[in-house]
Amino acid sequence: MNEVAVSSAETQPDSISPIDTRRLQVWVWVALIAIALVRAWYTRYEFDGDSISYLDIARAIVDGHPGLAVHAYWAPGYPVLLSFFLWLFHPNAYWECPLAHLVNVLIFAGGLASFQLFWSEVRRWHESLAQQDAAAMPASAFWALGYSVFGIATLSVIPVSRVGPDLLWAVFCCLAGWSVLRLRRSPRLGTALLLGLFLALGYYAKAPFFPIGFIFIACAGFSVPLSRRRLLLSGTALVLFLLLCAPFIRAISLSKHHFTFGESARLSQAFYINGVSYYVHWQGGPSGSGMPVHPTRKLNDLPEIYEFAAKDMGTYPPWFDPTYWYEGLAPHLNWSLQAKVFVANLILEFQTIMETGAGIVCATIVLVLMAMDRGQWIKNIRKLWPLWLPAAMALPMFALVHVEPRFMGGWLILLFAGAICACSLPKNSGTPRLVSCVGLAALIVTGGTLILQASQEALRSDHAAGRSPRSAVIATFLLQNGLRPGGRVAVIGDSMEAYWAHLARLQVVAEIPANIRRYQVHPALDYWESGPEQQKKALGILEQTGAEAVIADPQSDVIQGFEPSIVPAPWRKIDGTDAYVYFFHASQ
Structure with a gap:
């Protein structure tokens, strides 16, 4: 497969002027951040068990116990970020949860900036795919489609109302994707170092980023024909990635007495495949799943009473460190059930895409059909494998055991980026206006969806009560x-x-x-x-x-x-x- 040469390419005249394209970007930024603020405000008192554990770790860091952030279940990146804002503002009991939601809005704004960088690079690749018999989309349409993807992925698939690292994860998906595309277009040491850094930060945000990091590096380094310089630079990114991750991996591996880069997948396998009592109070079983080394202590049968006092284990010890209470667990494969769960989770992922992003899905299908007259889209998507492959590997990886929509947001950005970027268009006078209409329609539908969701949250009385x-x-x-x-x-x-x-x-x-x-x-x-x-x-x-x-x-x-x-x-x-x-x- 020949390497895509990113160079100037013919672009169909924009039905909106460059000034209007810039104005579109400004207005979309304002609108998306406003929606994020509104949703964060009306859900400012929402929390769950995960939120409390992250806040416990953040508070422990502020109180001078940073060692509690070295955790095999909860990744340290998000609580470290929370701890900075807790230290900076010292919120009282009424304002701690709203502050955590404000941090989510700041992460969202950072994600929007990261997406701007990423989508600009995707735009360059899109223009490079336009050959003599094809043309690139108008810039306004391309950006409208991109913002639609980002809005759905980060405000609908990932709820800004949830105190957790999912938005932070999406930020590093965009930055890693940008680094890969940039490194393939212009192999430079600085870009390689940034790739290694972003992958490591993604791992510190959520542990599943670690195995996917190797996919990103492979996408950056391999091409046909092979480039010695690009291979060396991707090797440099790999070394930096491993060096930055190694201290944390070593610490949690020593604490668990076996190599691990995170225990969440191991527990999920036991919970959702092996039938182990999930979340808390595992007393052993089912057969073949092991016995707990130090279970919560059952003190009574009717009603069942459990005791679990433990030093330095936060508000609720069983969920502050579930890996401690589930030590002795023996997850195992069940091939038939695993296959059923895999198929069911793939269907769930498909449903999530269709239910939350119907507008952008329809727009993408229309553009693909426009490019299919010459099979151009298929040719382009093959050339763009470094863009979409990490997402194509990540989504099935989650489907193997357990998937929630919030896991998918960052990867959907990469997946749709590949599909949209591949849409080189035929040259005829009606194409630019039609494509601009498609992009505008997608943006309007997406905006309407996000505004409706924000309105529903604002009208829910339980948020007002708090x-x-x-x-x-x-x-x-x-x-x-x-x-x-x-x-x-x-x-x-x-x-x-x-x-x-x-x-x-x-x-x-x-x-x-x-x-x-x-x-x-x-x-x-x-x-x-x-x-x-x-x-x-x-x-x-x-x-x-x-x-x-x-x-x-x-x-x-x-x-x-x-x-x-x-x-x-x-x-x-x-x-x-x-x-x-x-x-x-x-x-x-």
């Missing part, structure tokens, strides 16, 4: 009634989302969980439906764990039978919330 203010109210109440930072509490409900405990700097050391064993058992409901003697016994067991209080948090679980009217004294309702607290000491 989960974080509720959590802050609970945290403040507990601290005003005798608990102190570093204290221990127990929970009846879903402790994984006990954000109030994080705000009060309390550790959940025991729980009667809402759901366990794949949501088939509901211990919290068993507790509330039991008689006074069983409830008294359960509270006595919780007190023996060292907990100073028990918090019943119905908002964080799915208990159907829990009504405030049946909660007897000495349970105390926390004003302004639907939560209750039972203090073990009367003075509180």
